[in-house]
Amino acid sequence: MTAAGYDIECDLLVVGGGINGAGIARDAAGRGLCVVLCEKDDLASHTSSASTKLIHGGLRYLEYYEFSLVRKALIEREVLLRAAPHIMRPLRFVMPHAPGQRPALLIRAGLFLYDFLAKRELLPGSSGVRLGCHVAGRPLKPEFSRGFVYSDGWVDDARLVVLNAMDACMHGAAVKTRTACTALRREGDRWYATLLGADGKQSVVRARSVVNAAGPWTASLLGQALPQRRSQHLRLIKGSHIVVKRIFEHDYAYIFQNRDGRIVFAIPYEQDYTLIGTTDLDYKGDPNQVAIDAEEVSYLCELVSQYFTAPVRPEDVVWTYSGVRPLVEDEAQDAKAVTRDYRLELDSNGDGGAPLLSIFGGKITTYRKLAEEAVDLLCKALGNRHPAWTAKACLPGGDLYGDTPQNCAVLRYGEWRDELLQQYRWLPRELVARYARAYGTRIHTLLAGRVKLEDMGAQLEPGLYAAEVDYLRRYEWAVTADDILWRRSKLGLHLPPGAGARLAEWLALHPAQA
The missing domain is CATH 1.10.8.870 (Alpha-glycerophosphate oxidase, cap domain)
Structure with a gap:
């Protein structure tokens, strides 16, 4: 530590190396801010590598009237595809339909809205499909003779986080993995953060502002920094996935409806496998120890077995993963109905105080927009006039046909x-x-x-x-x-x-x- 009482000075300290933290660090560094990002484990080692790997508007969110969220996500869908076409790709989804499910007219109306809430340049629209003469119908039970087809996108979620961190680094940010923020205090117009590396060495960062992007640990970090402040509550939702040997030979994905109102995806994965998920369960345990349980495995196997001719059994599972999604607490009683939108909570302790911006909720598809809005707030507080830039920029490796997204x-x-x-x-x-x-x-x-x-x-x-x-x-x-x-x-x-x-x-x- 220097005689001044700190080792590193920066404009912005970002705590959390998931998709939101990495996205904010990238945006802020590209606007000329001096940025330090710290992550207690590896990049994307928790929630951000445990998604369903989709860049999507969220078709089922229409059922909960979240039209603003769906539109925002649909716009971002094509922005992201253009920015990183190597780790993302368009994907067509088949939704089989049977009596007793949501009415076909309602689904068709929802898909029509899904197609037209935002401009599409890359992805084809939805349509009805006769599964008896379609390649996607072959693995399905014969009672599923009709359905719908629509478009979304696939993403390598963990690599998306890494690419954002790389771009932040290329713009001058310091990225410190396996480095925990163990103490955070505000003194006037500066924050002082104690960082502990995996080697046991401590350092102190003096920052003009802090972003709390700690995911499931956001409330804990906020309580540490502002013990007297009542903050937005998080609702932790566990989502689990299973991977089995490839069930079907084509490149379509499936979206299946269950009697309990949930939907589950079956997606072509890593050439030889099928990815199935996700569950939605309230979670009260340690986010570091989250894991799938036998009941979840059975639930996913039984649900997809209602559709596929060849049943999927727990013994067929070759890999599983689980994550805890830190969603904004709302009035929803059912975990699947909790909003996937985000909220940004800025605390500056009055005029002139060093700002602390906490991130609540969000989904991987809207991470770039979340980061843009977050950095807009911080730039205003810090007197930085550089405009937003990431909507027109490729991520590292994405410049296949030039420096700008194409x-x-x-x-x-x-x-x-x-x-x-x-x-x-x-x-x-x-x-x-x-x-x-x-x-x-x-x-x-x-x-x-x-x-x-x-x-x-x-x-x-x-x-x-x-x-x-x-x-x-x-x-x-x-x-x-x-x-x-x-x-x-x-x-x-x-x-x-x-x-x-x-x-x-x-x-x-x-x-x-x-």
Whole structure:
């Protein structure tokens, strides 16, 4: 610590390395603010890597009259697709219909509204479908003869967080993972935050403002910073997913209706699998220890088995994950009805006090808009006049056809990938295709100076070379085997048993280069 009583000085300290924190850090750094982001674990290690992996307007939110939220999300859907076409892609959803469900006319009216609440340039509209003569009807039970088809998008959620953190770093932000904020106090026009790193070293940050983007821990951090302030309450909702071997061979996803009013998705996942989820349950436990239970597994298996000819059983599950969504507390009694919109709570302790902005609620689709609104508030408080910029900017690796987001980057992604397959034909085709999806144009940084397979270093596991691990450690804050196999990639699903332990041993024997 310096004689002044702090080690680092900045305009903005962001606490929380999920999608909201990373998005705010990116936006603020791009407006010229000096930004520090701290995250107690790895980036996207909690809620932001436990989503259903969808960029969507939220069709079912129309049922709760959340038209403003749906419109906002529908607009953002195409903004995000253009900004990161490598980690996102359009996806068509099939909704089978049967007697006893929501009336077909009501669903059709909802889809009509869904199509026209916001302008579409990339995604086709909805339509009815006769499942008996449609490829998506083949895995379904014969009683589901009719349904609907509509569009949304898919996203690699954990990589979306990392790309936002990378862009923040490229604009000058300091990103500190595995660094907890253990104390936070305001003294006049400055905040003093004590940070504790994984190595046990403490540092003090003096900041003109703080963003509390701690997700499920937002209320706890706010109570620490402002113990006398009554704040907006959070309602913690557990959402769990299961992954099974691929149930169907086509590229459509399904949205299934249940008798209890909930909906569940079945989505093509990682080429060889189907992702099924999610549940919605109030959660009172430790967010660090959230996990699926047997009842949730049975619920998801039983629901999709009502639709698919081949039943899905608990013993078919090859992987599960759960997350705690920190939603805004409202009057809804049922967890599935709790609003997915966000609220921003700004406290400046009167005129001239250092502002603290706390983030409540939100969903991954609207993270960029949330960040823009949050930084607008902070810039006003801090006297920064730089305008919003992220709506017209690519995320790292997303500049397939130029520096600004383009429709063609989404519509012609396959052509761009095929050019890479030719450029790097000395690598296995499936490896180049995976790199293209994960890294976009950053593939050229990963492969810089390499012209033959031997240049990739040791093959640590099938399809995982030392060169990629080095890249992830250097540019993406990867430290552990889980960071690499489950958040930066989903290789953990594809590798043989023991891969995590073997990789952890290799990492310990080969320290990352500074």
